Amino acid sequence: MKKVSVVFFALAIFFVGFVFAEEVFTLEQPAFITSAGQSPGALQMTVVCKMVKLDYTFEKLMTADDFDPQAYNCAIFVVGASGKGLGAAGIDIDEETARVVALAQKAKDNGLPIVLTHLEGAARRGASSDLLFNELSPFADALFIKEESDAADQMFSNIAEEKEIPIFFFEKTADLKNVISEVFGL
Amino acid sequence: MKRRILAFIFYILGVIAVCIIATVSFISMKINPVLNGPGVTETVKLSNWFEGIKNTNMDTNVYVFDSGVEGGSILILGGTHANEPAGILSAIVMLENIKVETGKVFIIPYANNSAISHNDAMEGAPEFYHIDLPDGSTRDFRFGSRRTNPTDQWPDPTLYNHQSGSTLGGGEVSNLNRCYPGDPDGYPTEKLAYAIVQLIKNEKVDIVIDMHESSPEYPVNDAIVFHQNAAELAITAQMMLEMDNIQIRLEESPVNLRGLSHREIGDSTDAMVLLLEVANPSQGRLRGKTDEDLVVTGLDKFYVQAAKEGKLYAPYDENGYPISLRVARHITTIDYIIQSWNMMSEKQILIDDIPSYENLINDIGSFLIEHEG
Numbered sequence: 001m002k003k004v005s006v007v008f009f010a011l012a013i014f015f016v017g018f019v020f021a022e023e024v025f026t027l028e029q030p031a032f033i034t035s036a037g038q039s040p041g042a043l044q045m046t047v048v049c050k051m052v053k054l055d056y057t058f059e060k061l062m063t064a065d066d067f068d069p070q071a072y073n074c075a076i077f078v079v080g081a082s083g084k085g086l087g088a089a090g091i092d093i094d095e096e097t098a099r100v101v102a103l104a105q106k107a108k109d110n111g112l113p114i115v116l117t118h119l120e121g122a123a124r125r126g127a128s129s130d131l132l133f134n135e136l137s138p139f140a141d142a143l144f145i146k147e148e149s150d151a152a153d154q155m156f157s158n159i160a161e162e163k164e165i166p167i168f169f170f171e172k173t174a175d176l177k178n179v180i181s182e183v184f185g186l
Numbered sequence: 187m188k189r190r191i192l193a194f195i196f197y198i199l200g201v202i203a204v205c206i207i208a209t210v211s212f213i214s215m216k217i218n219p220v221l222n223g224p225g226v227t228e229t230v231k232l233s234n235w236f237e238g239i240k241n242t243n244m245d246t247n248v249y250v251f252d253s254g255v256e257g258g259s260i261l262i263l264g265g266t267h268a269n270e271p272a273g274i275l276s277a278i279v280m281l282e283n284i285k286v287e288t289g290k291v292f293i294i295p296y297a298n299n300s301a302i303s304h305n306d307a308m309e310g311a312p313e314f315y316h317i318d319l320p321d322g323s324t325r326d327f328r329f330g331s332r333r334t335n336p337t338d339q340w341p342d343p344t345l346y347n348h349q350s351g352s353t354l355g356g357g358e359v360s361n362l363n364r365c366y367p368g369d370p371d372g373y374p375t376e377k378l379a380y381a382i383v384q385l386i387k388n389e390k391v392d393i394v395i396d397m398h399e400s401s402p403e404y405p406v407n408d409a410i411v412f413h414q415n416a417a418e419l420a421i422t423a424q425m426m427l428e429m430d431n432i433q434i435r436l437e438e439s440p441v442n443l444r445g446l447s448h449r450e451i452g453d454s455t456d457a458m459v460l461l462l463e464v465a466n467p468s469q470g471r472l473r474g475k476t477d478e479d480l481v482v483t484g485l486d487k488f489y490v491q492a493a494k495e496g497k498l499y500a501p502y503d504e505n506g507y508p509i510s511l512r513v514a515r516h517i518t519t520i521d522y523i524i525q526s527w528n529m530m531s532e533k534q535i536l537i538d539d540i541p542s543y544e545n546l547i548n549d550i551g552s553f554l555i556e557h558e559g
């Protein structure tokens with residue numbers, strides 16, 4: 001009787017562990033980070049990554065042609081459209097969308113996990129930001145989203161649910177450190 | 187006959203009296219009181235760094251806080267636009283309270299001293315506003331103009347060909363924040379910009395903060411505008427502010443917008459440059475009656491209406507946007523920028539007695555020194 005229950009518990013723990021292991025989303029360094037929309041959000045992401053000492057490379061205007069997928073273990077797209085940022089880069093929203101979609105396609109083709117993040121809150125939600133996010137969401141393996149960005153319409157929650165991908169929420173920008181530390185196992 | 191001559195003499199005397207009163211009042215506008223605080227180690231004229239503005243109304247007081255302990259340095263500018271009072275008042279509150287323990291601080295409360303010597307009468311702007319002090323007295327502050335006084339610089343050209351190659355509206359040559367990096371042989375306002383840049387270069391200033399206010403309907407509002415070299419500083423400060431539930435926008439300085447402090451000083455010196463904006467209805471186009479009350483309380487019924495319709499870029503309601511809150515935001519942002527700097531640089535800047543956000547909101551008057559007259 002005792003033996004049976006020990007085996008039973010061992011099996012139970014094994015299966016529970018197995019189930020959880022499947023649900024835990026992890027990423028490996030080094031990470032590649034780019035902007036999708038040229039808002040300051042991408043820079044915020046790099047500052048957070050620097051704080052947790054993540055090994056990353058940031059190129060806000062990286063093109064698919066110049067991108068070397070062999071050099072990285074994941075790609076992070078920080079979505080946020082800024083008219084000023086796009087203007088300063090001398091590109092429009094259509095060119096920016098084409099650039100990031102081609103880049104995501106190349107990353108995906110080379111087996112890199114892709115994360116989309118929106119961290120500038122409701123102030124950075126608008127037609128252009130949403131367009132970029134929706135164009136990129138077919139490539140996403142996970143979402144890192146500021147709670148306030150999702151609060152009004154749950155757009156990000158709905159995308160995660162539809163695609164059955166994990167979504168990591170954080171309240172304040174500084175809390176994104178916890179998400180990155182957790183996912184990268186820092 | 188005699189009566190007519192007497193009447194004529196009285197009339198002439200009256201005209202002379204009005205002229206004298208107007209002249210005295212006008213000239214008095216050009217003289218600013220010298221401020222002081224417990225931590226000020228030296229008060230120097232800006233012309234110390236560029237002779238070209240000496241004995242002109244463009245010259246202005248620079249308050250120096252030299253700890254004598256080697257460290258970093260920061261220049262804090264108020265009054266780039268003299269019709270944006272929270273920037274000037276923040277500089278004054280800092281200079282009348284802080285003590286510097288490590289490094290060096292420079293504060294210029296009236297960056298465009300000429301612009302504080304007149305106001306925009308056509309905008310219905312008040313000449314003065316006042317803050318109540320704890321002892322029941324008041325402290326009066328002048329409300330100036332966005333631009334240099336025409337008696338110091340006139341006429342402006344039809345178009346302003348900025349040295350970068352950009353063409354700006356002619357009037358912008360009397361807007362200090364379009365004249366950077368300045369020109370030693372240019373218009374008086376360009377000379378002023380040049381003098382400020384000379385101070386930054388000669389004193390090897392590490393951080394420059396330029397304080398402003400902006401209309402609540404303008405998208406760059408309650409914001410830190412940062413030169414790309416100052417990105418980490420701005421972003422870290424934003425995260426710290428957010429931890430205190432103070433929301434602030436981040437805006438990267440566009441490379442093609444020329445003449446502005448954050449672009450030109452950042453490009454032409456080693457300093458990290460940030461510009462702070464806070465929402466102020468007395469700047470805006472939607473405002474109603476423009477008086478001292480509006481400047482101090484920031485409360486305007488048309489802005490309350492605009493906020494309800496979702497047209498504003500600042501969290502605005504029936505509480506207005508009082509100058510105490512605007513100053514608290516500026517000073518707390520500066521505090522966190524310095525803390526961010528200290529996290530990433532060995533050249534420390536340690537300052538004591540920076541008034542706290544809550545205390546400033548509750549009673550800004552208690553951080554002002556009583557002045558006579």
Ligand SMILES: [Zn+2]
Pocket residue numbers: 266267270397398399
């Ligand atoms: Zn301004």
